[in-house]
Amino acid sequence: MTDRPLTLMAVHAHPDDEATGTGGILAQYAAQGIRTVLVTCTDGGCGDGPEGVKPGDPGHDPAAVTAMRREELRASCDVLKISDLEMLDYADSGMMGWPTNDAPGAFWQTPVEEGAARLAALMRHYRPDVVVTYDENGFYGHPDHIQAHRITMAALDMIALETAAPETAAQGTAAPETTAPASKVYWTTAPRSMMQRFGEVMREFGEDMPEPDPAETAAMAEIGLPDDEITTWVDTTAFSGQKFDALAAHASQGENIFFLKMGRERFGELMGMETFVRVRDTTGAPVPENDLFAGLR
Incomplete structure (x- = not known):
């Protein structure tokens, strides 16, 4: 047995991504005494600069933005x-x-194997139960979100391979005894x-927003999943203020x-539920579920 705390690791692409989709669970599980580890893969240098200057415009300094x-x-x-912030930069x-x-x-442009190896090292260190x-x-x-997905899944596979066959671990050495793949x-x-509601609210608060063209509407309709395919619904409304x-x-x-334009109260109403699809599991917990743990x- 170990007195190690349960650990959640969230792997995100840019600064601010951690808050948009997972701010609720990060705050909620931290309040429950669960160790929360955030891995941010990029430096965010393609974001807006001071006074909203855009990437590629005069005065945009990626180093200063970073x-x-x-x-x-x-x-x-x-x-x-x-609990812990790791930046791959x-x-x-x-x-x-x-x-x-x-x-x-x-x-x-980073080879997936390179990014995955760095992330796998963090997984060995923190030993997340949930990723x-x-x-x-x-x-x-x-592209950075896609790459974050790729290196995360590759890192998980590396850890699983090491655990299943320690003699094949990187550099010919056995994996540490405490290394184990994430349970979930x-x-x-x-x-x-919810995506439909987002579109309605965006038009409500964005008075100068033009009506979306059919191509944009069709693209938005493909984001996310049908409600009945979502495995995990976590109500984080109580932590929407922190989010x-x-x-x-x-x-x-x-x-x-x-989302900041709608104010705290409306934000909590719209953004209090965080949803996920469970893709790997060793617990056998039934779905749909309302707790990542x-x-x-």
Whole structure:
């Protein structure tokens, strides 16, 4: 037996991603005494600069943006009471199709095996019971989200291989006895019914927003999953204030964080439920479930 605390590891692409989709669970499980580990894969250098200057525009300094966003991320972690922050510091790749996708050092250009090896080392250190990341499309097709998914699943496979056959561990050495694969692995998602509500609320609060064209509407309709395919519904409404404040900590990106415009009360109503699809499990806990740690306590 071990007195090691239960541990959640969330693997995200950029500073601010931790708050949007998992701020509720990070705050809630931290309050329950669970160790919460956040891995942020990129430096966020393709975010907005001071006064909203955009990447590629005159005056946008990726190094300065990176430094600013690092401090904002730490502030967000403080709000969410995250136990441990690990930053892989790959260069932000920008949105799909941007020239920064191909820049040297961009996360999108990093060999999956390299990123997975670094992440697997963190998994050996923290020994997470539950791991959360994105689906294979990075939820909405962002290259860094897709890459975060790829390295996470590859790292989990590395750990599983080492545990099953220690003699095949990296560099010919046996894996530490305490290393074990995560008991449960989840991908973030959203119910399609909620995505429809998001669209309605965005138009309500964005008075100058044009009506979406049919192609955009069709693309939005493909994000997330049908409600009956979601395995895990975690009600984090009681922690929605912390989630809102964590998002607000990323003040430099406020123009891009639509959810802040709706105010704390409406935010809690719309963003209090966090949803996931369980993709790996050793506990046999029945689904649908309302706790990522069901079967572990």
